[in-house]
Amino acid sequence: MARGFDVRRQTGFNTIAICCFILLYAPIILIVVYSFNKGNSIAIWEGFSWRWYISAWDNEKVQAATIRSVVIAFWASMLSTFAAVLAALATTRTKPWRGQSFIFAMINQPLMVPEIVTAVSLLIVFASIKVATGYTGLGYLVIAHTAFCIPFAYMPIRARLQGMDLTLEQAASDLYATPWQTFRRVTLPQLTPGILAGAMLAFVISLDDVVITEFVKSAGQDTLPTYMLGQLRRVVTPEINAISTVLLAFSVLLVTGFFLLSRTRKQ
Amino acid sequence: MIEIANVTKVFGQGEAAFRALDGVSVTIDENEFFTLLGPSGCGKTTLLRTIAGFVDPTSGSVKLDGQSLLESPPYKRPVNTVFQSYALFPHMTVAQNIGFGLEMQGKPKSEVQETVAEMLELVRMTPMADRQTGQISGGQQQRVALARALAPRPKVLLLDEPLSALDFKLRKEMQLELKRLQSETGITFIFVTHDQEEALTMSDRIAVMSEGAIRQIGGPRDIYDHPAERFVADFIGDTNFLEVELLRTEGEEGRIRLASGAETTARALSGGVSAGTVTLAVRPEHADLADPAEALLPGTLAEVVYFGTDTHYHVDLEDGTRFVVRQQNTPAQVQRRAAGDRVGVTFAPGVGQVLRD
Ligand SMILES: Nc1ncnc2c1ncn2[C@@H]1O[C@H](COP(=O)(O)OP(=O)(O)O)[C@@H](O)[C@H]1O
Numbered sequence A: 001m002a003r004g005f006d007v008r009r010q011t012g013f014n015t016i017a018i019c020c021f022i023l024l025y026a027p028i029i030l031i032v033v034y035s036f037n038k039g040n041s042i043a044i045w046e047g048f049s050w051r052w053y054i055s056a057w058d059n060e061k062v063q064a065a066t067i068r069s070v071v072i073a074f075w076a077s078m079l080s081t082f083a084a085v086l087a088a089l090a091t092t093r094t095k096p097w098r099g100q101s102f103i104f105a106m107i108n109q110p111l112m113v114p115e116i117v118t119a120v121s122l123l124i125v126f127a128s129i130k131v132a133t134g135y136t137g138l139g140y141l142v143i144a145h146t147a148f149c150i151p152f153a154y155m156p157i158r159a160r161l162q163g164m165d166l167t168l169e170q171a172a173s174d175l176y177a178t179p180w181q182t183f184r185r186v187t188l189p190q191l192t193p194g195i196l197a198g199a200m201l202a203f204v205i206s207l208d209d210v211v212i213t214e215f216v217k218s219a220g221q222d223t224l225p226t227y228m229l230g231q232l233r234r235v236v237t238p239e240i241n242a243i244s245t246v247l248l249a250f251s252v253l254l255v256t257g258f259f260l261l262s263r264t265r266k267q
Numbered sequence B: 001m002i003e004i005a006n007v008t009k010v011f012g013q014g015e016a017a018f019r020a021l022d023g024v025s026v027t028i029d030e031n032e033f034f035t036l037l038g039p040s041g042c043g044k045t046t047l048l049r050t051i052a053g054f055v056d057p058t059s060g061s062v063k064l065d066g067q068s069l070l071e072s073p074p075y076k077r078p079v080n081t082v083f084q085s086y087a088l089f090p091h092m093t094v095a096q097n098i099g100f101g102l103e104m105q106g107k108p109k110s111e112v113q114e115t116v117a118e119m120l121e122l123v124r125m126t127p128m129a130d131r132q133t134g135q136i137s138g139g140q141q142q143r144v145a146l147a148r149a150l151a152p153r154p155k156v157l158l159l160d161e162p163l164s165a166l167d168f169k170l171r172k173e174m175q176l177e178l179k180r181l182q183s184e185t186g187i188t189f190i191f192v193t194h195d196q197e198e199a200l201t202m203s204d205r206i207a208v209m210s211e212g213a214i215r216q217i218g219g220p221r222d223i224y225d226h227p228a229e230r231f232v233a234d235f236i237g238d239t240n241f242l243e244v245e246l247l248r249t250e251g252e253e254g255r256i257r258l259a260s261g262a263e264t265t266a267r268a269l270s271g272g273v274s275a276g277t278v279t280l281a282v283r284p285e286h287a288d289l290a291d292p293a294e295a296l297l298p299g300t301l302a303e304v305v306y307f308g309t310d311t312h313y314h315v316d317l318e319d320g321t322r323f324v325v326r327q328q329n330t331p332a333q334v335q336r337r338a339a340g341d342r343v344g345v346t347f348a349p350g351v352g353q354v355l356r357d
C-alpha cells in the first residue's frame, strides 16, 4: 500500500519531532558541557577545565560508591543472566506445558509492577531477614538488583533462542549428541551474542538504579546514583556533571554494544 | 531390515486433529535406495522424522533389524539424516561439521580425523576442509551435509528432499553423485522427493504416498508402466484416462471394450478390479496415431504441440474425451499432420492399465 497513512506527512510532525529531540537531548548536552566548567556553577560558564573530573576522581566517597556500584552490577548481571538463560530455555525449548504463559508473565513481572512497590516490599522482607540473621552486607542489594534485571537479560536471550533454527539442535541430536552435549556444542555457542547482550543490558540497568537501591541499602552502602542523589540535596557543583558524563559515556558504550550484539545474525 | 508396520500419526487433538500418517506399512531392505514420493503435505517428512526419532507415532511400530526403535531417543538410533535445509552448524568448519557425529560417539581423535579425511575425499571437498560453512556454495553445503551424515556409518541414511534447493544442472549432477555414494558405501538410503523424475531415475524401489498413506510400492518401471490406481497414474508422468468396459480377466490380463466398440486387452491387477465400467490408463508415448478406419479410437486432431525432442498430438475422441499421443521427432518424419485432420488413436494390446478405484 503505497498511499497508506504515513505519519511523516501529517502537518506538524516535523515540529513535534524536533521539539521532542530538543527536550530529550538539550539537558544532557548542558550537563556534559558544564562538566568542563572552570567555575563552581552549573549554570554560568567560566571557561574550560578538567577540574571537576579530577575532583571526582580524588573524592573517596565517589570512589567507594563507584566500586560498590560496579560490584553490585557485576554480580546482578551475572546472576540475572544465568537465571534468564534457564528461563529462556524453559519457555522456548520445551513442549508447551501448563502454566507456561503464566510463568512468562511472572518473569516479566518487574516490568509491570511499579518500582516503588517492589522497593517497599523488598525493604520490609530484607528488614526482617536482617533482624533474624544479622547480615547487613551487599548481598541484599545484589539480590534485589538481580530480581529486576532478569527480564532485561531474558528478552535478548529469548529473542535469540526463538530466532535460532531448531533443526540445528535436531541435527546434533541426530548425530548422537545427548541433550547436554547438544546444548554445550550447538545451542550455547549460537546463543552467546544473546547472552552477552543480556548481560550488558542487565549491567546498565543495575548501574543506574536509584529507587530500589535507595530503599534496600543499609547505611554507608551508597551506589553512584544514590550518592549523586544525596549530593544534589546539598551544594551542587559541576562534579555531579562530571560523574554524570562518565556514567553516560559508559552506558552509551554498553548499550551500543548491546545493539550491535542483538543485531548479529547467525552466519 | 527396516520394518514399518501400521504407523499412524495424528497431530493435534479433537476438532483440530490431523492424520499426517494413516496406517503406513513398508519393509525396506538392506542396501536399498528406497524413495518416498508424493506431493507436498502427504506425510513424507513425518514418516522420515518418525524413523529418525523426532516424531512419536500415535500407533504402529518401527523396527530396525528386528529391534524396535521407538523407545530410543534420536541420539541413540543408528540412523542419520540429511536435512532439507542442510542444518550445518554455522559456528564450525566443514571438517568439524563432518567430525561431529564421530566425536559424539566418543571415537578417538585419530580415528575421527581419518574418517573425516576419507569423507571429504568421498564427497570431493578436501580443499574446503577448513572453510566456514557460510563460505561455501549451496551444492558444497549439500555435500558436507551428506558427508556429515555418512561419517558415523549409519545403518540407514534418511534424506529429506536434499536436492530441492539446488538448480537444475547441479541437481542432475548430485543425483548421480548420490547413486554413486549409495553403491560405494552400501548404506540403505531412504530418500524423500516430490519430483517424480528424480524418483524414477534414482530409486531401486519407490513408495508413492498421498494423504498420509502409501498408494503403491514398486520398482520405477513397475510404478510407471503399471500404476495401480488413478492417483499414481496421474502423479507420475502424463496419462490418458479412458472409461472402458472390463469384460473379463484372466490372470493379470483383462479383456476390455472401448467406447468406440473396439476390443483389446489390458493389464489388470488381480486384486481390486471387477468386471464392469473401469478406468483405463494409457501413457501418451505408448499410443500411436493411425488411419481412423484401422484405429481403436477414431477422432479429430485438435492441437499439435511441438517440443523439440517430441511432438504431442491432442486428439478429441468421438465420445468427447481428449487423448494425447506423444511421438518422438525423427529427421525422417515425413507425415505432417495438422489440427482439424481426421485421425485415429491406437495402442498395442497389453499396454493399457486397468486402475483400481
Ligand atoms: N508438528 C506438526 N503439527 C501439526 N501438523 C503437522 C506437523 N508436522 C506436519 N504436520 C502436517 O502433516 C502433514 C504432512 O506433513 P509433512 O510430513 O511435512 O509432508 P511432506 O513432507 O510430504 O510435504 C502436513 O499437512 C502438515 O501440515
Ligand SMILES: [Mg+2]
Pocket: B041, B044, B045, B046
Ligand atoms: Mg517435507
